[in-house]
Amino acid sequence: MKFSENWLRQHVPTAATREQLAATLTAIGLEVEEVTALGAALDGVVVARIVSADKHPEADRLQVCQVDTGAGMVQIVCGAPNARAGLVAPLATVGATLPGGIAIKAAKLRGVESFGMLCSAKELGIDADASGLLELPADAVAGTALAQYLGLPDASIEIKLTPNRADCFSVRGIAFDVAAATGSAVAALDIAPVPAVTDSALHVELSAGADVPRYCGRVIEGVDATAPTPVWMAERLRRSGVRPVSLLVDITQYVMLDLGQPMHAFDRDTLSGPVGVRHARAGEVTKLLNGQDASLDEQFIAITDGEGAAQRVIALGGIMGGFDSRVTDATRNVFLEAAHFAPAAIIGRGRKLGLHTDAGHRFERGVDPELPRTAIEYATRLILDIAGGTPGPVVESALPDHLPHPLPVVLRRARLARVLGLNVADADVERILQALGLTVERSDDGWRVTPPSRRFDIAIEEDLIEEIARIHGYDAIPTTLPGGAARLIAPTETRVDSATVRRQLAARDYLEAINYAFVDAAWLQLWQAEAGAVPLANPLSAELGFMRTMLLPGLVAALGRNASRQQDRVRLFELGNVFAGRDSGFGIRDSQTQSLAPVETQRVAAAVCGSARAEQWAVASAPVGFHDLRGDLDSLAISAGAQLEYRPSQPAWAHPGRSADVYRIDGGREQRLGWIGQLHPRLQRALDLDQDVIAFELDLAPLVERAIPKAGAQSKYPSVRRDRAFIVADSVPWAAIQATVKAAAGPILRELVLFDRYQGKGVETGFKSLAMGLIVQDESRTLTDRDVDAVVAEVTAAVEREHGAKLRA
Template identity: 60%
Template sequence: MKFSENWLRELVDIPPDRDALMHRLTMAGLEVEGVEPIGGALAGVVVAEIVGCEPHPNADKLRVCQVVIGAGEPLTIVCGAPNARLGIKAPLAMIGATLPNGIEIKKAALRGVESNGMLCSAKELGIDADASGLMELPTDAPVGVALAKVLGLPDASIEIKLTPNRPDCLSVHGLARDTAALFGTAFHPPAVTPVAVGGNAARAIRVENGADCPRYLGRVIEGIDASAKTPLWLAERLRRSGLRPISAVVDVTNYVMLELGQPLHAFDNDTLAGAIVVRRARAGETLTLLDGSKAKLDPEFLAITDESKPLALAGVMGGHDSKVTDTTRNVFLESAHFAPAAIMGRARKLGMHTDASHRFERGIDPELPRLALERASALLVEIAGGKVGPVTEAVHMDALPRRSPIVLRRARLARLLDLEIGDAEVERIFSTLGLAVERTADGWRATPPSWRFDLSIEEDLIEEVVRVHGYERVPTRAPRGDLLAPVLPEARLGVAALRAQLVARDYVEAVCYAFLGADVLAKWKLGDGSIPLANPLSAELGVMRTSLLPGLVAALATNRRRQQERVRLCEVGNVFHAGNHAPIETLRIAGAACGAAAAEQWGEARRTVDFFDLKGDVESLLALTNAPHEFGCTPASRPWLHPGQGAEWRRGGRLVGLIGALHPDLLRALDFDEDVFVFELDVDAVAPRPLPKTEAVSRYPSVRRDLSFELPEEVPYAQVEIAIRDAVGETLAGIVLFDRYADSNLGINIKSLAMGLILQDRYRTLTDQDADRCVALAVGALESGCKAKLRG
């Protein structure tokens, strides 16, 4: 939120030191993001009136103006502004003045005509970004008076960053109230007196659901001059708060929103038919909004309508067809309290963000609408004239938020802060913040005001005390107490070990968003079971991820676009799938790689990463479990995996993860021109590991038997190894695959594997008969389970 420093100082007595003010606001949780000084170097700039304006004799785009500054002869000024004309008043920088942009004004001759000063735009004066022409001043601006005095300068535009729980400070009024508590000074709220009713025009109001809109007020103001000029003081406060003046009616509603925090809206009363109705939109209804966009409505939206058509989206934006124009003579002024739940996320669903929705989503004082309506009515009548009608109100008292008392114990306050704060100081803080406070035997009972939605428990009151009293006044002491170190089970592999292993194998850990776009999941064909977000940050981040790979590959692509030749990324994080009763979270570890297999060097020829490089990385992870033989890798197909270059890891029949190259169609959709290899493992399936056991080295010699088999190409080696281990049992100490051969001589889709069986018994020396029996068991298992044939 932006606001004018001078405006704040009108409402509260605070020290003149701007830096001290900024520091105190930030330390109290109202973080100051930026300060933009305005009009700090305007000495020598005065109000001037153009009394003569002729074309320049030697330049088509220049004019020779005669200006007066209240005394002496008119000055000749050469000006190139398109709006320079007879009768207007504008800032004049006198000779010798230095503008905020560093320009020093000197007497000069422009195309043969002498110029004795410079007529200025708002940008040249550092007041506004408008550089389209001269800054036009009101007709009643006193000629010759310093511009700084007329505009109330110097000033500063201050921007603060508010947390979502402090909507009460989204107004100068709320900020001033908080500032008064911080400095212990007087708060001077703007005086608001009801406007005298001068007409009978009124419009009925009907609220269909009080839970959505507990309070709605409106009044008709007849006979206004919508083209009336907004006063300079009001326009300048809007500019310094980040809003551009538009018209008298719109400027008044914006000003009251900034001043009091209550958004309002003005309708052209002559475009309305019958009563004002606040209801849920109906499916299929549409509304053209003020910005020209067309919104397709559904029952999630709260709409403001008349008896025949929608007029506005409640708490978001008004409609185009009922907007106030320069020809409007009668307006219907709206001021309402909408429940945050009825407004939250509606603007974002339409891809927009408005000042009104920003406030209504966080919660607005339910007692504020009438005060704001009276304030806006008084300002509008003062600026644009008109005859005010009576206020019409629809209220559902049972649906209005109610504030319950909160008990604060004196002993708990002192224990948490380790600081003694006097009772009088605590009561002062609560009182200046608007709480009704009552002292009790062991503390206080405080009732929050209607504008403080964030106060509900004892800890909230303690936070208010310490932030106003000053965080810097809380003593810094080391924490006391016994800290217990976490007990890590030895039978489970820790995530830190998995991370460290991948980092040791030259991977860089990435952290990606846990949500992404539904279109991204559609490209990967991973959208089954995805969970849409009810209130997404944007349309591109609308669903929870069902896999780590889309985000990881997107990060890999970003690195490649930034000239990274070799990229290897890994991530550990949760993925989410819809469950019967609640979302299911699964912790996974994933990796993605492309480019060279090894970093550039002289000792090894350059080659690109392939399937077996990533398979080796995964096997190094599985080796940490002390039971790598429990895992098997077999071919697998997925829509996003390359046919013939995809595999799945299983442990005891349970799917552990997937590995492979991305499908060429997916690579094209992701704009890759090279192969990308990925893997993803379920951490809970990988983590269990048997405890290591010490065993004496066998005293008995091992026996090796080499075998060669012919078997179908589609039978993976993992299946062969599992079959041999299951058949031979504990006597098998190891298997060594030392040859693979395939040729047309063997037949189509036939391969030959040669392996050595290492046989050993821990209690005796194996005989030839023992070794032959083990070989026979292995041969039988392969012939029956793997369609293998022993080669001679």
């Protein structure tokens, strides 16, 4: 929010200097970002009128001007391109010193005497425009001090507002805070109702329910739209960062900045009536003031004109007016609009169309619902005083049941002292709250406080305590250390904490990546992972419109960015949440709304490419492969005592034959954790990855579950090992054979070791030899050779039967 210092002081007279005012604003939470001094040291600069402008005899770009200073005629040599007879402009007389330190003296320019300097806005330090002389209104009186005429010196102050302080998007709203902090009082708002002179009016119909509970309009006829905007108004707009456009538009902007109520002016002659306020219909299109054709849906508020089939959209409620009904210099009859739009009805609508407007910015945060009629009266008075005209009655349509009403809040004296850590005198509490515009009633244990309708942010006791704290002064609150004993909570032994997971992966030479939980829909489609994706109602940008359903798209994108910058070995991991929508079958039903809410699942993912090991002289370089990453995952699982199994799979993003689902096996229970493997070559090409990428992604919670260790006696009976080698088709995975052996051997199998894999001489092409060691042991007796032979025979038969294997001689 940017505003003029002099404008603020008109609302709240205060003796504070500019520096003190800026410091006070920052101290009470309205952080001052910039203060731009305007028009300092303009003594000797007056309003002047160029009577004649003749070409300089010795220079093509210079003119010799005869200038009326109000006290006589002087000759000025000027090179400004807009210098011309009849122009009214600032003149720095001989002896003046401009803000840039330029001392004005009589001089000769190319042999012609010049007694002063006609000035641009930049030379005067009031604007950045140096393209020509500052053009003043033709009715400005020559000889008037420029500082007096332009209301200088002044300053443009820009403050940074938090989203909850929507009331400070107006000069008057800021004035209440300044008054409370400086012990001043806000000047009364003297806006007397303007009586109707004619019966001219447009009927208003509200059909948007709670989204638009109040709408005010007024017709003013016979307006001179070509009347110039007064200098005082134009200057206040410029110092507030608003470029003056035309009188009617400038008045609506001025009222918005002064009071905080956005307004709009329609050309009455383009309207047939009645004016309607409803939700837009899907497919409706309207042309906005900026020339953009806006395609609407049911989420937008449409301001309409006419009835039945002839009805048309003339404005986008709370955002921007329409092109066809705009006011122009030809406008003679005006329809003024001021309405209250609920924040929920406006939030995100402008961004959906790629727009950001002052009106939308305010309505999204909340505007005083009691302001529309006051704003209409204020704008009416300004129009009549400057452009003339005859007003009709103010037409107001309201839905009282849907209008927000401030509710009283109880502030307890003891609670205030406890939270702030000091006792604030009752008189100071009441002064602060009343200066902020709140109604205060004293009670036995504190106060009953009713906020004004503009203060949407005051709803609970803590809000009032915050107001007392920031106005009384945060520096007045003593610094004390907290007392009492903190209760220590022992970490659980039933799961491995996230910090340990991070340390384990970091120890395996991985770097942690942190990516946005928002992703581009195109990413999800590329990975074929869009099922159940949760769309955002108000995304930060079009590229971040969905919640991620996987960690890998963002992680692999980060890997690709590193690889493209000449990093030949990249190893990244991420711990984060993924989100499944209500359509995925994983939604959680809300107990109150009975709707399915998205469910969050924490996962761990890793992605690697390049060399398996860092470059060194002792080990030959080799590309990272599936088993390298599997080893890292196994080491992570061991920290939780987990036993993993890998079973072939082929998700859409995975390389056929180089992909597996990961299962955790606990006794007779198995649980799928996620996936590990190489990315599909087609996906790698689409992602512009030149190297093979190996990755995994698993649900974190079941991976890090850890059984509490229990002491138990070791078997006192010896174990027996028998080795067997099978020739089996190369397409049969070890995981399948492993499962068969465990099932056939039964409970006495203590360990199964694969100690050799052979292909070559003596083994038929397309087959492989797998040599394994079976270690068996019983808890209650010593196994005999017959017992062991029976187990080995059962295993051999099962492997031959289920996998077509042959026992290797």
